[in-house]
Amino acid sequence: MRGMSESRSIGLVIKKLDEFSSNRLMKLFLYASSLIFFFALVLLPPLIGIIENISYINTIIYEQSLLSRANSAILQSFIMAFLVSILDLVAALPLAWFIARSKSKVAHLIDTLVDIPFLMPTAALGYSILLFWSDKYGLSSLLGVKSLIPPGFFLVLLLHFVFSYPVIVRVMVGELLNYREIYEVAARTLGARPWTAVRTVTLPLLKPGIITSFLLSLARSLSETGATVMVAGSWENGPVFLFNLIEMSEAEVPSILKNGMLVYVSSFLIASSIAVFFLISLLAPTIRLPIRRVFPSLEGKMSSLKAVKLRDSFSLLILFLIVIIPSIFIAFPMFESILGGALGSAFSPFGPWKDYWRGMLISYGVSLLATLLNMVFGLPMAVIIARRKLGRVSTILKAIINIPIIVPSIALGVSLRLFWGKYASIPDFWTLLSSHITITYTYFVASMAAAIESVPQELEDVASTLGARPFSVFCRIIFPLTRYSMFSGAILVFTRALAETGAAKAVAKSREFWTLPVLLVNWIKDENVPITQKALGAGIYMVSSFIFLLALRLFFMKRKE
Amino acid sequence: MVALNNVSLEINDKEYLCIIGPSGCGKTTLIKCIAGIVDPDEGEIYVDNKLVNNLPIEDRNTGYVFQEIALFPHMNVYDNLCYGPFVKGYKISSVRSLIEEMLHMMELYERVKNYPDELSGGARQKVAVARALVSGSQLLLLDEPLGALDTKVRSLLRYELRRLVKDLGLTAIHVTHDQEEAMSIADRIAVMRSGRIIEVGTPLDLYLNPKNLFTAYFVGEANFLEGEVIGEGDDYTKIDVNGYVLYSARKVNFDSKRVVVAIRPEFIEMSKKTIHREALKGVIENKSFLGSSFRFEVSVENSFVVSVKTQFSTKALKFDVGERVSIFLPPKFLLLYPYPEEGLEKAISIE
Amino acid sequence: MPTIKLVNVTKKYGNITAIKNLSLTIEDGEYLCILGPTGSGKTTLLKLVAGIVKPDKGEIYIDDKLVNNMPAYERNVAYLPQYYALFPHLTVLENVAFGPLSKGLSVEEARRISMQMLEMTRLAWRANSFPHELSGGMQQRLALARALASGAKILLLDEPLGALDARLRVELRYKLRKLAKENNLTTIHVTHDQEEAMIVADRIVVLRNGEIQQVGSPLEVYNDPKNIFVAHFIGGANFFEGFVADVDRYGSWIQLRNNFLLRINDPNRSVGERVIVMVREEKSKILKAKKKREEINVFPGTIVNTSFLGDFISYTISLDNGDKANSKVPLAKAIGKFKVGERVYLYIEPEDVKVYPYPPHGLYKEIEVI
Structure with a gap:
């Protein structure tokens, strides 16, 4: 009777809250505060920040060269995002298929490996890929060339391919596991070859999942800043351009012009990405793939065991060669520098490492705070959305909570910097926190809302007819059934916040407020910093986040038992 | 887990065969093996005297109707019907007349442009059957085809199913857990339990002369009483049940003296007066109305309870709860089985 | 003494009227069946009584008390949805104890009542199992035990036998009625199976498109159907x-x-x-x-x-x-x-x-x- 003793130990508190929960005013207060939090802190500041300062744009119309550089950067953003998402979809679908359908133990292992690039802080990931493909330390030395793939478009393509890949695999494995295979079996009893059945039945039915994963991949590619800056070379997309612009000194570009340019590019990026996302999510579901013809013998051959084996080997090859190995390559220089005795210097209280540890403190502090605030204020919002507490308003909310993740984070950062900047009394730390809250809000609310939606309404109904008040229903039914999603949502928020570079860079007015990823990007771009220091810095960052995540997971898993 | 245990069964051309049994008895696995959706670990499956074990699903040419119905949600009724010929690479014009005929037979004409989620449960089921038939199959496999429907719809559609199969000269294997459905439409019924086929026969055979205790229980309602054989004559057997003597017109063809006596409730005669020398006396404990008949529970001198069914009549209306009655169990309807080793309750348990 | 009274109740979902100006009185201790095809509004009617949905118009009385604005957790009405909605994360015993604990009973008292209910439904030996480990018939009994343990005197059953095999269904319907009668419950039982309704019910309500077609004893409804629909639907x-x-x-x-x-x-x-x-x-x-x-x-x-x-x-x-x-x-x-x-x-x-x-x-x- 675990449930019983638990409820006795905190019985009194629950009883009080329980009585409160049936009070209409309490309910109103709870929902209202979460709505206010969303609008006043998450959604409106970045939008207002940009709109208020839109007039800055007037200053740049005569700066033709800078303007055309900005325009081309924005265009490159979308080219890169679409290209990467399509390539990822093509490469990740067969692997997702393999993971979802194969009954072998290998599939389970692969399933775990796929997450590696997702769990790594993007700055560390970017450096690892830079070393592997481009630096003389990596593959290039093996092949005896100076730089196999120099920083630029192709290296960015590889990087974005790697960090979007796990997202697509994860979403599509979930979709495939939920998909009722019976449709495919039905198609085959009607005479369809396996490949034909997949093409004419399974893929059209999986379309919503494909669109979702495509959009997620698009969003990540449009938004990623830190790692992209490291591998971009002279190539620029929107975020890289903004990053470079912020770096420029007063001598290179006067601040009035700089502000104008920042506002221009940010507003353009924000507006166009919102437009693109809503267009795709509205139009894509109505597109029907033409299924005009079938080719029984050809499609029969494509369904043969040999063809399937070939496809599986090919997708595994891509997984290891392009995704996994380049991602974990950073371990080599890291261990090398540890063995070389560089670890000692890392703990000296002077020099560059002093900044490093301060950055780490800021990063963890901001991420933890952002996670906590989002959990507290996001939970009622998730309930509002999942249980349609506000009818049609809930549907609208469900759509607009996505805005923070589809907008490039550095553009959000620029906007927030302008918004909070006008209040002199607001401490910089608050601006930093606010930006991290905004960019991670969606992750928690969306995953929680999905989890709550998956709990049948009937369980709540029955619980209430058995005499349980709303708060008690939440504690004893909803919470235990969604606990795992709540923790994984929180962890997602935390890792995102910890890895965020773009927004952090944009809001940090001085080096004192550099978060760890911002500092690392700076180190890695600086040619005077030795490779041992770079690798160790990225390595400690990565290892600390792994340990932290592992500790959290162990803690929560134990609670779950 | 063994879903199917060494099953042998022969189905004739143009036969309507029902497979019945409780959940988890392996009946669905059996037809999935025939369709090729599940591969048997051992044994052979022949269709038209051709071994089909190694044929993939799409080459078996069986029309399969799923319990979940499984119409393609992204296609309208017409496209669902065309799917079979289409994926085989046939020209749609060559099957148009067949599709038209199906639509006509199933009264689905007005629905061709509808999507599955716009149809009622019954209409969806009809489309699923039509889709399986348009693919040109002569063997129809039906997996609980009516399970998802309302009782009334179910009882109407089952006759349409049989009519269709017979009109088109098809062979059908229909899996169901509803024994009434099976009895009303099947030429033959196979009763399954724990992965084995325990009895095959015509509905009437299984109802009147079930060879197996479980069949007697699962097909139609029956009273079961434990007793002991105390004498045998030329054409009767004398059984002692809790001190009451019953006669059966059946001979004991097994060793055990301990027996289970079974009788259908509607074969028991009931009256207010003593109708027969061998009649038992009892009290009506419960009465329920079934529409065309009444069902009573009669407690015989506090020693056992039997259920009795009588036709709807003014006479039946007058029997009331608490009333003393006399009941007679006609010997020709008294079935005899050896007492099962695992006990009566276990032997007829379906869970 | 639970009697239930609905007066001119209407419930709409968007454009669809699920219940149309319906009036009905259910007597204390009565076993009432609501019979009708899919989409006739049967389940909505149950949910209205349970307090899970609120009527757009009309009044609902339980024991002559207007309950329109009384939340479900205060109505003391046990509701069994079609697929039982057993709490998947709680053991059999914890499921049954949910009601008593919610009503503020001590842990010891809740356990005592729960074990009693489990004994009655022959599930005591599975007290520490989880619902998904039980067979269909056991799950149904567990749902009943949970409903009874809450102390409710009104039992609302939504297709309580619908998820079971036909053979089991036939057997359990007699037991269901016996259980309700022995515990002096007022029962509303929703079904689309006319045979089931006739066997278990004291009175049958035939529902179609949210409107009552006929109310009467099984014998009345069968022998003297008020309209063609009733005649066709029953028998x-x-x-x-x-x-x-x-x-x-x-x-x-x-x-x-x-x-x-x-x-x-x-x-x-x-x-x-x-x-x-x-x-x-x-x-x-x-x-x-x-x-x-x-x-x-x-x-x-x-x-x-x-x-x-x-x-x-x-x-x-x-x-x-x-x-x-x-x-x-x-x-x-x-x-x-x-x-x-x-x-x-x-x-x-x-x-x-x-x-x-x-x-x-x-x-x-x-x-x-x-």
């Missing part, structure tokens, strides 16, 4: 179209298709009236040959189908006027007697005929359930 029935040809002091003559004349015992019809006549299948008798005694209401035809129903055999007769009729004959009287293709007579006693005015949208529309 097997033959319908014939015709019009009133003549009326005399003792009854009327109905002219069926192709001048077949049917005598009925109802003198209160008007000549020329278009009607539908209904005869139950078991009252539609089948004769090998005409006998003196039955000179009227005897119609020639051919047997086109036989179907075995267990205790009955059903014969489909294609009458010579083009109508079709089913005749249900008790097994003992039917074995080996009639064959498909055989010429026979259908005989209907005048007193067994029910007459209904011809429905405005035709017969088919009225009995359409598919």
Whole structure:
């Protein structure tokens, strides 16, 4: 009777809250505060920040060269995002298929490996890929060339391919596991070859999942800043351009012009990405793939065991060669520098490492705070959305909570910097926190809302007819059934916040407020910093986040038992 | 887990065969093996005297109707019907007349442009059957085809199913857990339990002369009483049940003296007066109305309870709860089985 | 003493009216069945009583107290949804104890009551299992135990046997009624199975499109259906179209298709009236040959189908006027007697005929359930 003793130990508190929960005013207060939090802190500041300062744009119309550089950067953003998402979809679908359908133990292992690039802080990931493909330390030395793939478009393509890949695999494995295979079996009893059945039945039915994963991949590619800056070379997309612009000194570009340019590019990026996302999510579901013809013998051959084996080997090859190995390559220089005795210097209280540890403190502090605030204020919002507490308003909310993740984070950062900047009394730390809250809000609310939606309404109904008040229903039914999603949502928020570079860079007015990823990007771009220091810095960052995540997971898993 | 245990069964051309049994008895696995959706670990499956074990699903040419119905949600009724010929690479014009005929037979004409989620449960089921038939199959496999429907719809559609199969000269294997459905439409019924086929026969055979205790229980309602054989004559057997003597017109063809006596409730005669020398006396404990008949529970001198069914009549209306009655169990309807080793309750348990 | 009263209750979902101006009183200790096809509003009716949905119009009283604004957790009404909604993360015992604990009982007391309920439903030995480890029948018993443990005196059952195998369903319906009666519960049981309804119910409410068609004891509803829909939905029935040809002091003559004349015992019809006549299948008798005694209401035809129903055999007769009729004959009287293709007579006693005015949208529309 675990449930019983638990409820006795905190019985009194629950009883009080329980009585409160049936009070209409309490309910109103709870929902209202979460709505206010969303609008006043998450959604409106970045939008207002940009709109208020839109007039800055007037200053740049005569700066033709800078303007055309900005325009081309924005265009490159979308080219890169679409290209990467399509390539990822093509490469990740067969692997997702393999993971979802194969009954072998290998599939389970692969399933775990796929997450590696997702769990790594993007700055560390970017450096690892830079070393592997481009630096003389990596593959290039093996092949005896100076730089196999120099920083630029192709290296960015590889990087974005790697960090979007796990997202697509994860979403599509979930979709495939939920998909009722019976449709495919039905198609085959009607005479369809396996490949034909997949093409004419399974893929059209999986379309919503494909669109979702495509959009997620698009969003990540449009938004990623830190790692992209490291591998971009002279190539620029929107975020890289903004990053470079912020770096420029007063001598290179006067601040009035700089502000104008920042506002221009940010507003353009924000507006166009919102437009693109809503267009795709509205139009894509109505597109029907033409299924005009079938080719029984050809499609029969494509369904043969040999063809399937070939496809599986090919997708595994891509997984290891392009995704996994380049991602974990950073371990080599890291261990090398540890063995070389560089670890000692890392703990000296002077020099560059002093900044490093301060950055780490800021990063963890901001991420933890952002996670906590989002959990507290996001939970009622998730309930509002999942249980349609506000009818049609809930549907609208469900759509607009996505805005923070589809907008490039550095553009959000620029906007927030302008918004909070006008209040002199607001401490910089608050601006930093606010930006991290905004960019991670969606992750928690969306995953929680999905989890709550998956709990049948009937369980709540029955619980209430058995005499349980709303708060008690939440504690004893909803919470235990969604606990795992709540923790994984929180962890997602935390890792995102910890890895965020773009927004952090944009809001940090001085080096004192550099978060760890911002500092690392700076180190890695600086040619005077030795490779041992770079690798160790990225390595400690990565290892600390792994340990932290592992500790959290162990803690929560134990609670779950 | 063994879903199917060494099953042998022969189905004739143009036969309507029902497979019945409780959940988890392996009946669905059996037809999935025939369709090729599940591969048997051992044994052979022949269709038209051709071994089909190694044929993939799409080459078996069986029309399969799923319990979940499984119409393609992204296609309208017409496209669902065309799917079979289409994926085989046939020209749609060559099957148009067949599709038209199906639509006509199933009264689905007005629905061709509808999507599955716009149809009622019954209409969806009809489309699923039509889709399986348009693919040109002569063997129809039906997996609980009516399970998802309302009782009334179910009882109407089952006759349409049989009519269709017979009109088109098809062979059908229909899996169901509803024994009434099976009895009303099947030429033959196979009763399954724990992965084995325990009895095959015509509905009437299984109802009147079930060879197996479980069949007697699962097909139609029956009273079961434990007793002991105390004498045998030329054409009767004398059984002692809790001190009451019953006669059966059946001979004991097994060793055990301990027996289970079974009788259908509607074969028991009931009256207010003593109708027969061998009649038992009892009290009506419960009465329920079934529409065309009444069902009573009669407690015989506090020693056992039997259920009795009588036709709807003014006479039946007058029997009331608490009333003393006399009941007679006609010997020709008294079935005899050896007492099962695992006990009566276990032997007829379906869970 | 729980009585339930609904007065002019209406419930809409968007454009769809699930319950239309419905009034109904359920007596204390009564076992009431709500019977109707899918989409007739049965489940909504239960949810209204449970307090899970609120009526748009009308009043709901429990024990003469208006409960429109009383939340579900204060109503003390036990609700069993169709697939039971057992709490998947709680053990069998914890599921049952949920109600007592919610009502503020001590842990010891909750455990005592729960174990008692589990014993009654023969589940005590599975107290520490989880719901998904139980068979379908056990899950159903657990749902009942949980409902009873909450101490509610009103039991709302939504298709409580629907998820079970047909054979088990037949067995459990007797037990369900016994359980409700032994615990003095007022029960509302929703089902689409007319046989189930007739066996368990004290009274049956036939529902269609959110409106009550008829309320009555199983016998009343079966023998005296108020309209064509009820006649069709409950039990097997033959319908014939015709019009009133003549009326005399003792009854009327109905002219069926192709001048077949049917005598009925109802003198209160008007000549020329278009009607539908209904005869139950078991009252539609089948004769090998005409006998003196039955000179009227005897119609020639051919047997086109036989179907075995267990205790009955059903014969489909294609009458010579083009109508079709089913005749249900008790097994003992039917074995080996009639064959498909055989010429026979259908005989209907005048007193067994029910007459209904011809429905405005035709017969088919009225009995359409598919």
